[in-house]
Amino acid sequence: MLPLAIKNLSVTYPGLDAPALRIDDLSVAPGSRLAITGPSGSGKTTFVNIITGLEAIRIGSVLWGDTDLSGLSESGRDRWRARNIGLVMQDFHLFPGLSALDNVLLPQRLAHFRLDPALPQRAADLLARVGIERPRQSIETMSRGQMQRVAVARALLARPGVLIADEPTASLDEDNGAAVADLLLELAREEQATLIVVSHDARLVERMDSVLRLVSGHPVTDRRELAA
Numbered sequence: 079m080l081p082l083a084i085k086n087l088s089v090t091y092p093g094l095d096a097p098a099l100r101i102d103d104l105s106v107a108p109g110s111r112l113a114i115t116g117p118s119g120s121g122k123t124t125f126v127n128i129i130t131g132l133e134a135i136r137i138g139s140v141l142w143g144d145t146d147l148s149g150l151s152e153s154g155r156d157r158w159r160a161r162n163i164g165l166v167m168q169d170f171h172l173f174p175g176l177s178a179l180d181n182v183l184l185p186q187r188l189a190h191f192r193l194d195p196a197l198p199q200r201a202a203d204l205l206a207r208v209g210i211e212r213p214r215q216s217i218e219t220m221s222r223g224q225m226q227r228v229a230v231a232r233a234l235l236a237r238p239g240v241l242i243a244d245e246p247t248a249s250l251d252e253d254n255g256a257a258v259a260d261l262l263l264e265l266a267r268e269e270q271a272t273l274i275v276v277s278h279d280a281r282l283v284e285r286m287d288s289v290l291r292l293v294s295g296h297p298v299t300d301r302r303e304l305a306a
């Protein structure tokens with residue numbers, strides 16, 4: 079579980095008159111659940127890229143616990159992200175030709191010379207937890223709902239303190255979207271991870287503790303319970 083504190087953040091891109099993202103002061107309590115909403119182009123993806131360290135911070139600070147991402151190099155941010163963040167993307171980002179189990183293990187296989195011997199069993203347990211009955215099934219033969227559940231298991235494998243999902247239900251039908259939303263909320267609680275979800279899905283958003291609504295890069299929140 080990690081608390082997030084953003085101070086005086088400003089992200090600008092060449093060719094834009096105004097910052098794509100401008101947040102003066104935002105706190106997210108450890109273990110809480112924050113939804114990010116807002117119209118297209120309002121800065122949601124920029125927010126995710128900044129708080130995960132995918133993008134460099136030039137103005138302001140982004141503190142996860144004691145770690146200020148603005149003080150880390152790109153490789154430092156990559157290492158920090160691998161240890162602390164589990165990511166679930168709209169389009170799954172799974173590798174065809176590999177089984178569900180191997181997809182869950184792949185990021186850890188790539189990150190470490192030698193795979194922690196406990197991880198294959200944890201991967202199998204997580205796949206069972208998200209309802210995947212055939213972990214050896216090739217990923218490209220799975221349904222979209224199953225693929226997203228595999229992606230949720232993969233995000234949690236390394237026990238991240240923070241689980242971040244970018245439009246995790248957007249490409250799923252209603253039933254599968256609801257199942258994935260349930261899993262994200264349940265597993266974040268079970269694993270004691272802070273949960274941050276970018277979503278337009280009203281049923282998912284209303285189940286979070288707080289909502290940060292972005293318009294033209296600015297929070298126009300509803301900051302209910304943000305620091306609860």
Ligand SMILES: Nc1ncnc2c1ncn2[C@@H]1O[C@H](COP(=O)(O)OP(=O)(O)OP(=O)(O)O)[C@@H](O)[C@H]1O
Nearest residue numbers: 091092094098116117118119120121122123124125
């Ligand atoms: N690398 C970049 N270079 C220049 N402009 C960018 C870059 N990345 C994002 N932008 C601009 O920053 C603004 C915010 O973009 P962002 O992708 O964060 O919005 P979003 O809310 O995620 O949109 P959507 O819901 O459509 O995905 C937009 O005006 C976008 O065009």
